[in-house]
Amino acid sequence: MNDFQPMRTSEEATADRPWLASLVGVHDANTITLDLTRFVAGVHYEAGNLLQPRNVVKSGLPLGQIAATGLFAPYAGPTSEVQTVTVTGTPTGGTYTLTFSGQTTAAIPFNATAAQVKTALENLSNVEAGEITVTGGPHPGTAMSVTFGGQFMGDDVAAMTATGSLTGGSTPGVTIGTATAGGAATATDGTQIFAGFLATESMFAPGSTKTTGALLWHGEVFAAKCPIPFDPTDVASVAPGVSIHYR
Template sequence: MVMPPITTTTDYSANKLWLASTHGTETNQSVTLDVSKFTQGTHWKPGSGPDQPYSVLKSGIPLGRLTESGLYAPYTGPSSETQTVTITGGPTGGTFTLTFSGQNTAAIAYNATAATVQAALEALNNIAVGDVKVTGNAGGPYTVVFAGNFAGDNVAQMTANGAGLTGGTTPAVNVTTPIGGGTPGASDGTEVLAGFLESDTHFVPGQPKAIASLRIHGLVNPAKLPVPFVQPLPGYTTADIFYVTT
């Protein structure tokens, strides 16, 4: 027998750091979540034992409404652009540079760490600190994710110059774009922001649905949300407080 959705919630104010203002409480609305769409670790954590058997969805999760079922699931708004920088030819020395929208980085060592590449990009006058996140091993490949002012944007692909690389066999640097920015993460309705999960919400493990409160009006600090969030509004950065009026 399928049990009805559990409605137990726990309102821990300490878990609402993402909420920049209490304004809008009166415009919250009750919604039903499709629990199967949420990922353990990213969106929820299991209960801590016999005394706390319920799993808990994290307060502040951005939500969208599934067109087919009318249930709510994690928001899958526009993706942030991801570019990959790959050094080929096995160089043993020298440097390379990257160019973004006409601006050239300083020389970057062939075996630079991801942090060094990120710092070189952030030193450009058209990339602010927080606008890119670079990961990867020293010497690459480097994965460059555009965030901050570029979150959700389809940005220009960087170019690279490996003329300063030495050793190896015809060393070079290539840039590709495996994920283009601005593309919605889904087409099932969750690409449209509906609001934010108001409180930590308990649900029975294995239960397909849970009833929760949706914050649809108020001030939100995206940098403090429990999951990465691409702004649905132009002109904002992930460090900004923005006003949600869905």
């Protein structure tokens, strides 16, 4: 880790960083260079505006190091499970249910929206609010994607099953598919190895491909308050020297 130049950061610089659990280790942050081609607007950084034209990379981002270049990019740990729900046969009425890990939802309309499917799943006793993201739809014309986060983040979760009571159309039914299997890191370029967190916000001009930052590799972090979802229990590979504790 210490092949980087040490970077001193002031205690005042810890303002607006709710993910940082303590100041321990902040003074041990190291200067790094970020590969901005790997960062996504609205996810990893906030785009500038007329009053403040520079883009701002969010502090608290988990990072990995690209082996071929030595530059740093967003950590690419285990993927979260994404399953699809498709209503087939163009039904004109009826309902269906989804069963996940032994729990079955209330009846879901044949023409449900993504919001309705999300609510049905989050009403299960084994799912907490905010742990499920549903996109796509509405049924029956368009499939929906169900992404498992929260306690299921980065896990290979059990496949849902569906039971339909659909009417009309031509042999209507509901199928479940796996769009992305959870639990495995898809990156092989080094970013699948956790290297630490971006200690402070980093600003850059639009069009830039690189900028400097500070790597927090020793300290305490509130994982639940990181700017993007991060589950430390899913981290299988950690760079040498990294010592991060979580609350």
